[in-house]
Amino acid sequence: MGFKRAKVIGGAAVLAVIAAAGSVTTVYATEDGASPADGSVGEKAGTPEKIDSHVVDKDDSHIRIELKDKRQVSLTYAKDKGLVERHRPAEGGTWSSPKTIYKTKAESCQGIDARAHGDTVAVTANWGLYCSDGEPPQESVAAMGAGELTEWDTAESENSDGWPPAQIYDGGDRAEFVAKGPHSTTTLPWKKGSGFGDEATVYEPIPGRFVGSWRAEDGSHRVTFQQAAAGKPATGTIETLTGQRCLGSGVVTKKSADGVELGNFTIKEGKQAKNCPPEVFEHFYQVETADGDMQLMELGKPPKPVATYKRTGD
Known part of the structure; x- marks a missing residue:
């Protein structure tokens, strides 16, 4: 499944890479059924960090979470705009200006998931016609922000079931979005400083x-x-x-x-x-x-x- 990757700074997509089918990494299990025990590809995933953020408020079009350091992050589905982010300092203070981290005019659906470990925030969101009625989304995005949250990395997937919430590793330096199907597992990796890597799929072997x-x-x-x-x-x-x-x-x-x-x-x-x-x-x-x-x-x-x-x- 191909996807687009972008780094968003102050609302502008300054880097976009289209990963065509040929650039998606594919990993295959062995004939005896062996595959990475933790479902990861490339480097070993290890044990995920504990999510230490909590949800302050949430509805079908919005989520606001509080990080461990008491800062707050807000994500909203904005009609005809896409996914908009704001954040504010600990103990209140002024919210940052709204920043569109993913642009689309499609109909939003399935709510927004946001969670964090330390100052690393992972987000998933979906859009699609009739998606709110149970149809699969036509657009899905995985987004990662870290540190001051002035930069966001995004990876868009089209015509998929969307990404499950991320697992965060190495104190927030690395994350993986792992989608498990009936016969394969697809992993989308992210690293602080370098952004998203290529998807990798492990296919279940036959006997x-x-x-x-x-x-x-x-x-x-x-x-x-x-x-x-x-x-x-x-x-x-x-x-x-x-x-x-x-x-x-x-x-x-x-x-x-x-x-x-x-x-x-x-x-x-x-x-x-x-x-x-x-x-x-x-x-x-x-x-x-x-x-x-x-x-x-x-x-x-x-x-x-x-x-x-x-x-x-x-």
């Missing part, structure tokens, strides 16, 4: 017993599974060997210790044929033992086999 090529017992087609690696999640390719030509591939996800599912299948040659692909959400592949045959199972109570495969030497 190693599936990896390789399998031939249907009736000789009609071949199924080949590749582990998450080389810039992609685990994939499955199906090619017919007799009859109607069908060649295509899709994404493979783990269903259980001995089962995987194939989805997002795209036919590259020919057209759909029997078991190329199997009906999505109705079938799964199963290998019960490491040296056993593979079966295509039809969901039911209980599931029933509809095809059997032998491992090939390919």
Whole structure:
């Protein structure tokens, strides 16, 4: 998922970097399922710092928090402007001038989250049509401010579910926004002084017993599974060997210790044929033992086999 990064000073975006798909870092778990134990990528995350700010007041369009040193920070959804920030000294005093740290005219939704450790403040906010009615946001922003809060780093993500609240590390020098999906974990890192880095995604591996090529017992087609690696999640390719030509591939996800599912299948040659692909959400592949045959199972109570495969030497 691509995003835009910017450093905002006094309301002006003075640095913007567009991270296209090719610049997003992707990290893959190993075949035995090993991945960073703490969900981090790059350097080890360690133990998050305790959030020591507290919410003073909050509603759907505004949040105000008090930091450990008693300063206060206010974030507001401003109509046709975006996300506006102000802060004021400890024990009262004059609020800073309103500063737009993220500009958009989209409809805001899902509230604003702001939290801090020491003088490091992490913020998440979202916008999107019908988002307030439960639709996913079309725009999401992660923002980080530190020290005097005169500069803010922002990272915009489009067409995602938005970022969960950040985890702050190393006394406030580093933070991570970690979005966990059903089959992958994406981390957006931030460092004080250098801002946001590239997103990195760790894909869940499929059980190693599936990896390789399998031939249907009736000789009609071949199924080949590749582990998450080389810039992609685990994939499955199906090619017919007799009859109607069908060649295509899709994404493979783990269903259980001995089962995987194939989805997002795209036919590259020919057209759909029997078991190329199997009906999505109705079938799964199963290998019960490491040296056993593979079966295509039809969901039911209980599931029933509809095809059997032998491992090939390919």
